[in-house]
Amino acid sequence: MSFPEDPRVAESKNVPVRDVLAKLQIYNLTERSGEFFGPCPLCGSEGHNPKSGPCDRFNVNIHTKKFLCRQCGIKGGDQIAMVREITGKTFPEALELLCGDLSADIDPEEAERRRLKAQKKAREAEKRQNKWRQGRIDDARRFYARAVPGSRGVVGAYLRARGLPLDEIPTALKFLLDHPYVKKIDGANVVLHRGPCMIAPIVNWQTGEVMAVHQTWVDPNPPHGKARITHLEVDYPAKLVCGSKQGNFIPLITPEGADTLVVGEGIETTLSAYYARPSELQNAAFWCGVDLGNMAGKMLKVPGQQWSGLPDMNPEFDAFLPPPWVKREIYIEDGDSNAKRTRALMECGLRRAQALRPGLIAELMPGVRGFDLNDVLNGKHKKNTEGQGDDGRN
Ligand SMILES: [Zn+2]
Numbered sequence: 299m300s301f302p303e304d305p306r307v308a309e310s311k312n313v314p315v316r317d318v319l320a321k322l323q324i325y326n327l328t329e330r331s332g333e334f335f336g337p338c339p340l341c342g343s344e345g346h347n348p349k350s351g352p353c354d355r356f357n358v359n360i361h362t363k364k365f366l367c368r369q370c371g372i373k374g375g376d377q378i379a380m381v382r383e384i385t386g387k388t389f390p391e392a393l394e395l396l397c398g399d400l401s402a403d404i405d406p407e408e409a410e411r412r413r414l415k416a417q418k419k420a421r422e423a424e425k426r427q428n429k430w431r432q433g434r435i436d437d438a439r440r441f442y443a444r445a446v447p448g449s450r451g452v453v454g455a456y457l458r459a460r461g462l463p464l465d466e467i468p469t470a471l472k473f474l475l476d477h478p479y480v481k482k483i484d485g486a487n488v489v490l491h492r493g494p495c496m497i498a499p500i501v502n503w504q505t506g507e508v509m510a511v512h513q514t515w516v517d518p519n520p521p522h523g524k525a526r527i528t529h530l531e532v533d534y535p536a537k538l539v540c541g542s543k544q545g546n547f548i549p550l551i552t553p554e555g556a557d558t559l560v561v562g563e564g565i566e567t568t569l570s571a572y573y574a575r576p577s578e579l580q581n582a583a584f585w586c587g588v589d590l591g592n593m594a595g596k597m598l599k600v601p602g603q604q605w606s607g608l609p610d611m612n613p614e615f616d617a618f619l620p621p622p623w624v625k626r627e628i629y630i631e632d633g634d635s636n637a638k639r640t641r642a643l644m645e646c647g648l649r650r651a652q653a654l655r656p657g658l659i660a661e662l663m664p665g666v667r668g669f670d671l672n673d674v675l676n677g678k679h680k681k682n683t684e685g686q687g688d689d690g691r692n
Pocket of ligand 1: 342368370372412416
């Protein structure tokens with residue numbers, strides 16, 4: 299329905315979004331990059347997971363006037379539609395509001411209805427997410443159960459190719475000879491590659507359960523480095539995690555009676571540190587933290603600082619905590635990523651551990667800037683000065 303004869307229709311389209319929001323008494327949106335966003339005027343932040351950051355489900359484009367709530371579904375393309383959707387008013391009432399001096403309250407019944415809708419949608423999404431997550435954990439456990447000990451071939455060859463001629467392969471490391479590399483592309487699972495694959499368990503140390511596996515596909519041809527995986531001229535990383543890694547670690551080396559835990563981001567970095575360990579770390583445990591975010595846990599946002607280095611201690615956020623036997627925790631600081639960010643994430647993780655484990659000694663073992671420890675062991679940092687690039691660690 300439209301009322302093209304009413305000159306206020308044209309007039310309403312000149313009312314700036316900010317004024318429309320003011321007339322609707324909506325003041326809790328943030329303006330950035332040409333749009334307002336924040337909690338929905340109707341469904342609020344019902345069902346919002348705070349772990350995913352501030353609620354930004356509702357947005358209005360200042361220029362196109364298009365608005366949408368991703369949760370309860372209110373949407374439209376102009377000021378009149380915005381007033382009608384949010385207040386439940388008729389077209390003439392909306393015009394009156396936009397072009398007159400009226401302001402309006404949000405219809406409480408409609409808001410309640412939208413809140414319930416958003417709540418239901420969030421519950422369903424959570425159920426789907428949990429089911430998917432459990433499926434991935436089950437897959438991970440199946441892979442690990444099927445894998446054979448790493449002492450028998452592929453793992454040793456791969457580690458040697460990465461400059462790690464270990465006398466003994468850590469028992470946690472296993473492999474599968476013909477493991478499919480599966481990626482979801484355009485909604486369908488596609489097998490991009492099959493071949494030998496190193497399988498490392500990502501374990502919850504509190505329960506001892508395998509919660510995920512870390513998979514590294516190995517080139518079947520000598521010298522058995524990382525497999526090169528390409529599909530439609532796109533390169534894919536040779537490593538994938540399957541399952542739930544958050545707060546969990548790969549326990550590579552855990553000597554009896556150890557009271558020091560050395561943690562590196564990648565398997566190779568951690569094993570490089572182990573391989574080159576000084577005598578004072580002879581009896582230390584060496585665990586792989588899988589990725590920096592996992593080692594850090596959630597970082598506190600401090601206004602004016604990009605990386606605060608301080609842990610967000612909200613217990614809702616799962617984060618790694620060293621086992622109680624750890625008296626000294628050492629994070630290996632890789633030098634190959636954004637140095638400031640890396641440092642802040644590592645400090646965040648260590649500070650969290652110290653806050654939750656009083657008396658814990660926490661240390662950073664610095665890496666060489668531009669390279670991770672595994673590269674250093676292989677002498678790659680020397681080549682760097684000649685301008686040679688590196689395909690990255692891991
Ligand atoms: Zn909504």
